[in-house]
Amino acid sequence: DTAVSQTPKYLVTQMGNDKSIKCEQNLGHDTMYWYKQDSKKFLKIMFSYNNKELIINETVPNRFSPKSPDKAHLNLHINSLELGDSAVYFCASSQEFPRGRETQYFGPGTRLLVL
Amino acid sequence: DAKTTQPNSMESNEEEPVHLPCNHSTISGTDYIHWYRQLPSQGPEYVIHGLTSNVNNRMASLAIAEDRKSSTLILHRATLRDAAVYYCILINAGGTSYGKLTFGQGTILTVHP
Numbered sequence: 001d002t003a004v005s006q007t008p009k010y011l012v013t014q015m016g017n018d019k020s021i022k023c024e025q026n027l028g029h030d031t032m033y034w035y036k037q038d039s040k041k042f043l044k045i046m047f048s049y050n051n052k053e054l055i056i057n058e059t060v061p062n063r064f065s066p067k068s069p070d071k072a073h074l075n076l077h078i079n080s081l082e083l084g085d086s087a088v089y090f091c092a093s094s095q096e097f098p099r100g101r102e103t104q105y106f107g108p109g110t111r112l113l114v115l
Numbered sequence: 116d117a118k119t120t121q122p123n124s125m126e127s128n129e130e131e132p133v134h135l136p137c138n139h140s141t142i143s144g145t146d147y148i149h150w151y152r153q154l155p156s157q158g159p160e161y162v163i164h165g166l167t168s169n170v171n172n173r174m175a176s177l178a179i180a181e182d183r184k185s186s187t188l189i190l191h192r193a194t195l196r197d198a199a200v201y202y203c204i205l206i207n208a209g210g211t212s213y214g215k216l217t218f219g220q221g222t223i224l225t226v227h228p
Contacts, residue, residue: 004158
């Protein structure tokens with residue numbers, strides 16, 4: 001049983017297109033996250049949702065819009081894709097909103113390539 | 116946010132212990148020390164965390180200096196499956212930065228057969 005799953009695993013698309021990445025967790029966690037890992041392998045948080053409420057919104061272009069239909073899902077929609085959006089996107093979850101001790105569980109990643 | 120400093124890379128032989136250091140000289144009293152690792156082509160994976168005392172779990176041990184300005188992740192017997200990038204991360208239990216995992220460049224661990 002996969003704890004945090006993402007679809008698709010690979011996504012190749014043209015510049016200017018709109019695409020979505022889906023994330024689901026079956027751990028019963030309250031908090032979910034999106035991270036971006038660029039070509040230099042640096043991982044940066046993009047968003048965090050707690051009980052479907054946006055908590056963390058880092059400096060991310062507004063072309064990126066997270067949507068949380070319920071606690072188990074956090075989808076990422078990207079409008080007008082640009083070359084610089086090419087990266088690996090990771091979804092993660094934690095039992096509750098972290099106050100230092102909580103563990104985050106990561107999905108396998110979605111490899112996005114914008115041509 | 117308090118920062119961490121780790122060596123870029125380390126090497127080990129299989130079945131030998133590995134000590135991965137991390138410096139965090141600006142750590143605050145409410146910062147937890149977390150270690151995650153990322154195996155090739157996978158998402159990061161939690162390894163261990165602690166606040167002040169040394170910690171052990173099935174994966175590793177975490178030794179925290181008395182002044183908390185440094186810590187060491189100990190893999191007691193490295194295996195080939197332990198080859199990964201290891202990240203030392205501080206997570207604050209309060210304030211506006213809590214909840215964010217801020218990943219540095221990490222330490223690339225190579226394990227030789």
